[in-house]
Amino acid sequence: MQLSIEEGAKLTTVDEDDFAELLGHIRDEMRTTGLQELDDQVRAAHPAGDTSARELALRYLEALATRIALTSSHSVTRILVTLNEHVVTEDGNPMDDVQVLLDRAAQLSTGTEVISLSELPDRRRELAALRLLRSQLMEG
Amino acid sequence: MPLDLAKAKTAVTTILHGIGTAPNVATALTAGLKTHGKVYEALVLAEVLRHLHVHEQLQPLLSVGTKLTLKSAPGPINRQYPYFSLVDAGGTIRAEVWTDVEFATMSSHGAAQVFEGDHHELDILVTEPGLNGHPPHDSVWLGVECKHTVFAKSMLREVLGIRRELSLLQSPQATRFKTWPQAKVPASPNSSLLVCSTDSTIAKYQQVGDAYGLRFLHVPVA
Numbered sequence: 401m402q403l404s405i406e407e408g409a410k411l412t413t414v415d416e417d418d419f420a421e422l423l424g425h426i427r428d429e430m431r432t433t434g435l436q437e438l439d440d441q442v443r444a445a446h447p448a449g450d451t452s453a454r455e456l457a458l459r460y461l462e463a464l465a466t467r468i469a470l471t472s473s474h475s476v477t478r479i480l481v482t483l484n485e486h487v488v489t490e491d492g493n494p495m496d497d498v499q500v501l502l503d504r505a506a507q508l509s510t511g512t513e514v515i516s517l518s519e520l521p522d523r524r525r526e527l528a529a530l531r532l533l534r535s536q537l538m539e540g
Numbered sequence: 541m542p543l544d545l546a547k548a549k550t551a552v553t554t555i556l557h558g559i560g561t562a563p564n565v566a567t568a569l570t571a572g573l574k575t576h577g578k579v580y581e582a583l584v585l586a587e588v589l590r591h592l593h594v595h596e597q598l599q600p601l602l603s604v605g606t607k608l609t610l611k612s613a614p615g616p617i618n619r620q621y622p623y624f625s626l627v628d629a630g631g632t633i634r635a636e637v638w639t640d641v642e643f644a645t646m647s648s649h650g651a652a653q654v655f656e657g658d659h660h661e662l663d664i665l666v667t668e669p670g671l672n673g674h675p676p677h678d679s680v681w682l683g684v685e686c687k688h689t690v691f692a693k694s695m696l697r698e699v700l701g702i703r704r705e706l707s708l709l710q711s712p713q714a715t716r717f718k719t720w721p722q723a724k725v726p727a728s729p730n731s732s733l734l735v736c737s738t739d740s741t742i743a744k745y746q747q748v749g750d751a752y753g754l755r756f757l758h759v760p761v762a
Contacts, residue, residue, distance in 0.1 A: 444692050515573065
């Protein structure tokens with residue numbers, strides 16, 4: 401992923417008004433990319449007036465990073481590593497997937513009985529980019 | 541080159557628009573399934589099993605196969621689905637670990653009829669072994685709620701309601717555990733209740749938790 405920020409870049413020109421504009425941009429982008437519900441959750445937890453635009457923007461980016469990590473196969477891989485350090489199976493083979501068994505109605509609508517979470521996309525690059533951006537904004 | 545507002549906005553746009561929808565996720569969304577919630581549930585379950593193994597010397601044993609199987613909708617215990625047995629050093633199964641199971645509430649105990657509010661879901665339940673159906677409130681060793689987003693005050697009210705349907709407030713008494721997650725709770729029956737969140741601010745509610753036998757735990761996503 402090509403980003404317009406660089407490792408070690410210093411934040412020099414973002415003030416509270418800029419953070420307010422950035423916050424509006426983050427929320428607009430969340431809405432247009434199907435993350436309205438996440439926007440609602442962050443807003444409910446941080447009512448307007450209680451938090452500065454800077455803090456709120458950083459909270460949005462943190463919530464976004466969490467969401468991206470939870471939709472990435474690398475998180476499932478880490479879960480399986482932990483499970484295999486502490487769980488034994490009946491046949492002695494390692495655990496190899498995390499799956500979700502759909503309810504009857506969902507099975508009928510999708511034609512699928514189970515969904516494998518190991519098949520989620522790997523989003524480590526997007527996650528790293530977001531965390532880099534957040535850390536640079538925090539330093540500013 | 542300094543990072544300015546324009547660059548920060550471009551970065552946000554690039555990142556969010558770079559997140560495509562994989563076929564597997566599209567199927568999940570069609571089914572109304574929030575995969576991120578299930579991934580967090582699996583992460584917390586792995587942490588709970590790790591703690592029970594390391595701190596309580598209880599060996600988790602997967603009942604069948606090699607896959608952790610979560611469910612998209614809660615229900616009663618169904619022994620056809622995989623679960624974990626917790627085996628002590630002597631080889632005795634002390635408890636079982638289930639996901640997406642509804643327990644039978646304290647308020648419905650002994651009732652002749654079943655009503656809508658008589659069962660409540662907990663994401664993870666540690667219960668006495670060998671149960672079927674909805675485990676009664678007094679069979680619960682540990683209940684775990686997983687919150688994969690900012691922890692709002694409404695969630696605190698929700699878990700206080702769960703606590704009330706598991707136990708009555710009592711002077712502190714020993715739980716089923718030596719140390720983890722709690723050695724004592726001010727509750728009878730003596731179930732433990734753990735609330736895990738990706739939000740580090742969850743710790744600010746621990747004072748309430750201490751009064752009612754709830755433990756709040758920040759479990760971040762790497």
